[in-house]
Amino acid sequence: MPEETPVATSEPYCIPTAPYRPGDEASFESWPWRPGDLNRPDPVDCDAAETVHHARGMVRVLGDDGVAAGAWDPKLSPENVITGLELMLRLRIFDDRMMKLQRTGKLSFYIRSFGEEAIAIAQTMALQPQDWVFPSYRQPGAQLVRGRDMVSMINHCIGNEMDNVKGRQMPVHYTWREGRFISISSPVGTQFNQAVGVAMASAYKGDDEVTITWLGEGTSAQGDYHYGLNFASVYKPPVILNVVNNQYAISTHRNLATGGSTFAERGISYGIPSFRVDGNDFLALFAITRWARERAAAGAGATHIEIYTYRSGAHSSSDDPSRYRPVEEHLAWPGGDPVERLAAHAIASGIWDERKHAEAVQRIDEEVVAAYKEATSYGDLANGPWPSASTMFTEVYSEVPWHIQEQREELGV
Amino acid sequence: MNIIEALKQSLDDLLSRDERVIVFGEDVGYFGGVFRVTDGLQEEHGAHRVFDTPLAEGGIVSMAIGMGLNGLRPVVEIQFADYIFPAYDQIVNEMAKFRHRSGGEFWTPVTIRSPAGGGIRGGHHHSQSPESQFTHTPGLKVVYCSTPNNAKGLLTSSIECDDPVIFFEPKRCYRGPFYGDPHDVPTWAGHPDAEVPEGTYRIPLGQARTVLEGDECTVIAWGAMVHVSQTGIEQSGVSCHLIDLQTLMPWDRDALVTSVRRTGRCVIVHEAPKTSGYGAEMSASIQERCFWHLEAPVLRVTGWDTPFPHSTEWDYLPSPARIASAIRKTQEA
Numbered sequence: 001m002p003e004e005t006p007v008a009t010s011e012p013y014c015i016p017t018a019p020y021r022p023g024d025e026a027s028f029e030s031w032p033w034r035p036g037d038l039n040r041p042d043p044v045d046c047d048a049a050e051t052v053h054h055a056r057g058m059v060r061v062l063g064d065d066g067v068a069a070g071a072w073d074p075k076l077s078p079e080n081v082i083t084g085l086e087l088m089l090r091l092r093i094f095d096d097r098m099m100k101l102q103r104t105g106k107l108s109f110y111i112r113s114f115g116e117e118a119i120a121i122a123q124t125m126a127l128q129p130q131d132w133v134f135p136s137y138r139q140p141g142a143q144l145v146r147g148r149d150m151v152s153m154i155n156h157c158i159g160n161e162m163d164n165v166k167g168r169q170m171p172v173h174y175t176w177r178e179g180r181f182i183s184i185s186s187p188v189g190t191q192f193n194q195a196v197g198v199a200m201a202s203a204y205k206g207d208d209e210v211t212i213t214w215l216g217e218g219t220s221a222q223g224d225y226h227y228g229l230n231f232a233s234v235y236k237p238p239v240i241l242n243v244v245n246n247q248y249a250i251s252t253h254r255n256l257a258t259g260g261s262t263f264a265e266r267g268i269s270y271g272i273p274s275f276r277v278d279g280n281d282f283l284a285l286f287a288i289t290r291w292a293r294e295r296a297a298a299g300a301g302a303t304h305i306e307i308y309t310y311r312s313g314a315h316s317s318s319d320d321p322s323r324y325r326p327v328e329e330h331l332a333w334p335g336g337d338p339v340e341r342l343a344a345h346a347i348a349s350g351i352w353d354e355r356k357h358a359e360a361v362q363r364i365d366e367e368v369v370a371a372y373k374e375a376t377s378y379g380d381l382a383n384g385p386w387p388s389a390s391t392m393f394t395e396v397y398s399e400v401p402w403h404i405q406e407q408r409e410e411l412g413v
Numbered sequence: 414m415n416i417i418e419a420l421k422q423s424l425d426d427l428l429s430r431d432e433r434v435i436v437f438g439e440d441v442g443y444f445g446g447v448f449r450v451t452d453g454l455q456e457e458h459g460a461h462r463v464f465d466t467p468l469a470e471g472g473i474v475s476m477a478i479g480m481g482l483n484g485l486r487p488v489v490e491i492q493f494a495d496y497i498f499p500a501y502d503q504i505v506n507e508m509a510k511f512r513h514r515s516g517g518e519f520w521t522p523v524t525i526r527s528p529a530g531g532g533i534r535g536g537h538h539h540s541q542s543p544e545s546q547f548t549h550t551p552g553l554k555v556v557y558c559s560t561p562n563n564a565k566g567l568l569t570s571s572i573e574c575d576d577p578v579i580f581f582e583p584k585r586c587y588r589g590p591f592y593g594d595p596h597d598v599p600t601w602a603g604h605p606d607a608e609v610p611e612g613t614y615r616i617p618l619g620q621a622r623t624v625l626e627g628d629e630c631t632v633i634a635w636g637a638m639v640h641v642s643q644t645g646i647e648q649s650g651v652s653c654h655l656i657d658l659q660t661l662m663p664w665d666r667d668a669l670v671t672s673v674r675r676t677g678r679c680v681i682v683h684e685a686p687k688t689s690g691y692g693a694e695m696s697a698s699i700q701e702r703c704f705w706h707l708e709a710p711v712l713r714v715t716g717w718d719t720p721f722p723h724s725t726e727w728d729y730l731p732s733p734a735r736i737a738s739a740i741r742k743t744q745e746a
Contacts (some may be wrong), residue, residue: 132483165516177518182482185514187506193472194507197479197487204435204461204485211479223499227472234467395517396551398575401619401663404551 018253018325026329033058033278036070040287041273043295048268055264055274058308061283066344074126074287078351084125084282085346088117088339090364091141094150097368098157102171102317106380107158111172113138115312115330116246118282118338119214121145123242126289127212132202133181134195134213136188137172138244146179150371159386160379166395167387188219192228192241199237199296210296212289214242217257217306218249220266229304233270236301240292241272243304244279246311251324267304279309280335282342309335389413414609415601416587419561420450420526423568424488426613428458434572435480436463438473438490438526447492448528448587474500474525478508481521481577488572494529494581495538501546508577509552524571524578529557530637530684531716531730532585532595536723542636542684542716545691547579548662554618555662557581557635560590560606563659566616574618583637593641593733621665627652630678630743633669633695635661638682638731645682645714645736651744661691669695670702677708678743682731687715709746712739 020026038059041050061068068075076084095112102110113120120141124133133142143153155162157171165175165183175183182198185191195213202209215225220243232239243263247254260266267274273295277288285307292303312330314321321327346352379385393400393408400408414422427434436451436458442465445452455463466473470491477487491497497504504525512520531540547555554576558564564582571578585591589600601607616622624639629652634642639657646653654672658664673679679699681692692713699711714731722729 163516164518165514168516169514173514175515175518177515183511183515183519185507187502190475190503190507193475194479194482197476197481198483199479200476201480201483201485204480205483223469223471224475224503227469227475230467230469231472231476395513397554398512398520402666403663 014259016253016255016259020326020329021324022322022326024326026326026332028332028334031058031334033060035060035063035068035072038072040071040291043291044298044300046273046295048271048273051273051275052268055268055276055306056262057276059275059277059284059288060281061287062281062341062345066341066348068283068345072284072287074283074290076283076286078349080125081342081346081349082351084121085339085342085352086360086364087121087141087144088282088342089360090144090368091117091121092339093361093364094368097372098154099317101158101372105382106376107171108381109171110157110317111137112313113141115337116244116279116309117141118285118342119244119279119307119309122282122285123212123289126286127210127293130207130209131180131293132195132198132209132211133179134191134198134211135181135184136191136214136216136244137184139214140172140174143174143176143179143181146181148176148179150368151375154372154375155378158375158380160375161385161387162375162378163387166391168391189215189222189224191215192224193231195241196228196231196235196237196239199239200235203237208297210238210240210293212240212242214244216249217243217245217254217263218252220263221257229267229270229272232302233272238296238299239302240289240296241302241304242307244307244309246279246309248311248315248325250315250319262306264304264306270304272302272304274304274306276306276308278335279307280338280341282338283345312337414561414607415589416558416561416564416582417448417450419565419609420568420582421452421454422609423565423572424451424454425457427488427569427572428454428462430613431486433484433486434488435485436488437466439466439468439492441465441490446490448584450490450526469499470496471499471503474503474508474523477523478503478511478521481523482511482519486522486572488524488526491525491527493539494527494543495541497525497527497543504547504553504579505550509550513552520575521577522575524580526568526580526582528584529581530583530585531721531726532591532637534723534726537721540721540726542581544581544661545685545689548691548694552577553662554578554660556618556660557583557658559583559586559636559639559657559659560604561601561609562606563616563622563657565609566614567618567659569613570615570618573615581636585637586640590640591637592644595727616659618660619663619665621659621668622657623654624657625653625655627654628676629653630680630740631656631669631672631676632680632682632736632740633658634682635659636684638684641731641733642682642736644733646740648733648737649740651740653740666698666702669699673699673703674706677706679711680714680736680739680743681711682714682736684716684730686718687713688718690715709743712743714739
């Protein structure tokens with residue numbers, strides 16, 4: 001008997017969509033959460049249940065007036081505030097210059113951290129130098145905190161002879177062992193439970209090391225996210241597990257990543273203290289990460305953090321967000337811009353002013369331009385010289401096996 | 414000694430000699446593993462070094478990768494090779510690629526042990542032999558033991574290797590060799606390869622071994638098929654050089670080529686499906702190197718290109734009769 005062709009009903013199930021689409025005017029509700037709303041539990045004794053309000057609400061320090069307030073105020077020294085601000089500026093300027101370089105064909109692809117600069121900068125500043133950083137592709141800023149030479153970063157992005165990963169990876173997939181910055185991987189989320197393993201090894205060896213890792217809210221749909229939370233909840237290693245909720249995974253809005261609660265709340269069911277933090281609030285990010293490090297280093301286990309932010313730019317140089325969301329949506333984001341907010345705070349604190357800001361921008365831009373001029377003098381993806389083709393055949397294994405050696409000889413390199 | 418005891422000896426030796434070695438997986442801790450390979454190791458070496466995990470193969474492997482990145486040598490058990498696939502992304506894209514993609518700055522020397530192959534009435538999901546899914550992945554070494562002797566020697570070399578290794582164990586042969594008759598269940602007692610050296614014992618990776626000398630046909634096998642091939646060779650009445658490949662990646666091409674140039678004939682035996690099975694690689698490489706020495710086409714005796722069955726597994730697995738028939742066929746030319 002021939003099968004009857006079914007006729008679909010019009011709304012058989014829920015297909016979530018984004019709140020605003022191209023042509024719409026984005027208008028987000030203002031946030032009810034204010035600095036000082038939430039207490040700062042004891043990091044060592046804290047039980048996951050104590051953080052329910054933190055997971056449903058939002059940890060903030062910087063008020064709309066630029067004043068730091070509440071129990072989470074990390075009371076950073078003026079030097080640290082200015083360092084953080086300049087590092088965020090450096091990351092933003094670096095990204096802008098690299099994007100221009102991408103348009104010239106000197107590198108194939110780029111990913112900016114635009115709008116999310118505070119995350120990698122503040123959180124890495126809150127760690128110790130020996131701590132392991134296990135990034136996703138929007139945390140390259142951690143390298144700037146630890147002093148990686150920008151020339152070396154650009155050499156990687158443009159795949160020239162000086163690229164420390166020898167032209168084997170796409171741009172922005174940095175590796176930097178000296179800075180304990182572990183190789184970025186394209187398959188999203190794979191680093192999450194690997195970070196748990198790195199932390200397990202630190203604990204096993206008795207080393208005072210904490211591991212931090214990030215993934216996006218879109219990636220939290222992957223099994224690796226849940227492996228990470230679950231293994232961390234069982235073994236309680238010194239690890240900080242971050243979900244960067246920047247609202248979008250390419251064009252996929254966060255409401256397709258979960259139909260449930262806040263992302264932070266999911267950690268509570270794993271028994272892990274969980275917080276939602278204003279991701280454009282440098283001071284709040286610093287404070288929550290300090291808290292998590294203190295907890296981890298004391299042997300009390302993991303912390304789960306949802307970093308609430310907005311991806312102000314495209315997903316990557318290959319993406320055009322005007323196809324799926326309003327072009328100016330980021331300007332309506334209630335969290336504002338992380339760089340502007342910390343600058344306003346510094347100015348309000350009397351340690352910064354417009355002139356210093358302009359001077360810093362100019363100085364950093366000159367440094368970035370000098371770095372990319374130097375890097376491109378060693379070659380770029382469009383024009384070479386590239387790493388030797390022999391690098392395809394090395395470091396596949398600890399020693400080159402016979403069959404790979406034969407293939408290398410066949411290519412004649 | 415049987416294969417289980419031999420594997421345990423290797424683990425015990427490594428745990429005793431090297432503090433970086435850490436052993437974990439589903440049921441491997443307190444209980445000692447569903448096949449008993451880790452029995453007693455937790456009691457001897459501590460729960461921090463031999464422990465149980467949640468039931469998540471992708472989680473087991475990803476955590477092991479992280480530990481390996483930070484200086485340890487994890488040895489993990491995937492309870493059946495059929496259950497390795499939740500970890501496939503971690504194995505193929507992560508574990509295998511770390512050294513290369515990081516320009517040599519990071520590497521992770523994980524060993525994944527996994528019982529594989531049929532012959533235990535395990536149906537589709539306790540019987541597969543997925544070696545070719547890993548030999549096709551640059552960055553992995555792939556080992557397939559077959560006897561107590563090489564189980565111990567190869568596992569020690571795998572754990573000490575600075576590269577990630579997938580280590581398959583023929584579960585039908587854990588307690589005795591399988592000669593192809595399902596009703597014949599011998600133990601390892603009296604088998605020459607049940608003799609296992611005390612203390613640290615290594616067999617280098619990448620080396621095949623000769624099981625039987627012969628000069629009329631070369632038979633290549635690994636895992637349980639080494640023993641089934643022995644019966645097939647006996648039934649054929651042909652003088653065969655039986656080679657146990659032992660390490661599939663990197664493999665010992667010289668041993669095979671030397672033998673086939675001498676015998677002029679070759680039969681490859683494996684449990685896994687024929688199409689894109691590892692036998693295809695052997696066959697192609699042998700004709701590249703031995704074409705002018707070949708007296709007959711290189712033949713493969715393998716599992717069928719179908720899901721592994723439950724009730725009819727003896728018709729699925731290469732039988733001594735099928736192997737004997739193939740060997741005889743090579744003599745017709």
